[in-house]
Amino acid sequence: MKTLLVTLLMALTALPVLAVEPSEMLKDPAKEARAREVSIALRCVVCQNQSIDDSNAQLARDMRILVRERIEAGDSNQEVLDYMVSRYGDFVLLEPPVKGTTYALWFGPLVIVGLGVVAVVAFYRRRLRAVAAGGGGTQAASVPLSDDEEKRLAALMEDAES
Amino acid sequence: MRRLMYFLPLVGLLILGGFFLKGFELNPRELPNMLQGKQVPDFDLKPIKGRDDKGFSSKDLQGDVSLVNIFGSWCVACQVEHPFLMAVKERNLVPIHGIDWREQDPDAGPEWLRKSGDPYTLVGDDPLSKAAIAFGVTGAPETFLVDADTVVRYKHIGPITPEVWKETLWPLIQELRKQ
Numbered sequence: 001m002k003t004l005l006v007t008l009l010m011a012l013t014a015l016p017v018l019a020v021e022p023s024e025m026l027k028d029p030a031k032e033a034r035a036r037e038v039s040i041a042l043r044c045v046v047c048q049n050q051s052i053d054d055s056n057a058q059l060a061r062d063m064r065i066l067v068r069e070r071i072e073a074g075d076s077n078q079e080v081l082d083y084m085v086s087r088y089g090d091f092v093l094l095e096p097p098v099k100g101t102t103y104a105l106w107f108g109p110l111v112i113v114g115l116g117v118v119a120v121v122a123f124y125r126r127r128l129r130a131v132a133a134g135g136g137g138t139q140a141a142s143v144p145l146s147d148d149e150e151k152r153l154a155a156l157m158e159d160a161e162s
Numbered sequence: 163m164r165r166l167m168y169f170l171p172l173v174g175l176l177i178l179g180g181f182f183l184k185g186f187e188l189n190p191r192e193l194p195n196m197l198q199g200k201q202v203p204d205f206d207l208k209p210i211k212g213r214d215d216k217g218f219s220s221k222d223l224q225g226d227v228s229l230v231n232i233f234g235s236w237c238v239a240c241q242v243e244h245p246f247l248m249a250v251k252e253r254n255l256v257p258i259h260g261i262d263w264r265e266q267d268p269d270a271g272p273e274w275l276r277k278s279g280d281p282y283t284l285v286g287d288d289p290l291s292k293a294a295i296a297f298g299v300t301g302a303p304e305t306f307l308v309d310a311d312t313v314v315r316y317k318h319i320g321p322i323t324p325e326v327w328k329e330t331l332w333p334l335i336q337e338l339r340k341q
Contacts, residue, residue, distance in 0.1 A: 045300040046300055046301060048191075058264060058291075059291060059295075059300070062290055062294075062295065063291070063295060065290065066292070066295055087295060087297070087298035088193055088196065089194050089196050089298075091190075091193055091194075104177075104178065104181055105181075108177075108178045108181075111174055112174040112175055112178065115170045115171045119167060119168050119170065119171060122164070122167060122168075123168070126164075
């Protein structure tokens, strides 16, 4: 019990480990906050699915330092991001930009859901119409039985009675 | 006709799936060359130890077709392409300039070149990835073909092999020299 409690306590109080080293940080907290914001949006190009803010890779560290240098030099957040994109392409942004080549990515799923909704609505409207035409029965009931089916039904009824 | 409509979502899914399937074939480590057809980025690197040049800057590229090779003594793939670079130097085919990238120890790069041979015309030291990021480099070795007007004409990711040289780099170099 005690071990469990201690383990739980340790798990809950563990602080997220920062990749950003204290020596890298800017003195001005407002600028440092901006640098963090920019770093979180930039992909570490060697580790692929981490931001440079998370990554311990050397190139990520060098990129963080460059981000801070450019902010110190007076670049806006967008200018820093644009610089990185001009070097590494859109891939360096963790959130893909909305533009011609990424429309399929951003809107494809929405279009498919939309088509699905249209299909479902069409299906139910057809069924409702069939119900109305069949005088209260389901679509299946409104279709008369074939001769074979009539014979089979009669046989079954006979079996049940005997 | 109405029944066909029910297949629309499936068609949509297949189209999207096609895009994703294509995605499997792309290598996320091979980034596009953002500098293609553009001026080389501005850089001015200090020399590494043991060489008598004054470093390597973007201005040095003016006036001649050349290769800019990003390497490091820590980089295994660089050792693979190294004999080939030496052969290019021995035959005097094209000047190769080196960017010694991210050496932890400032002696490591010069030491490696001293031991295994130095194929470079000029070498600059880039311990903080300044030039490497400016070139959009993700890993060593990467090689850029730069023309006489300092426009980047080609980027090769990974070691230069005899095939890459014969089929791509050398024909490009000869073509650029004619212009």
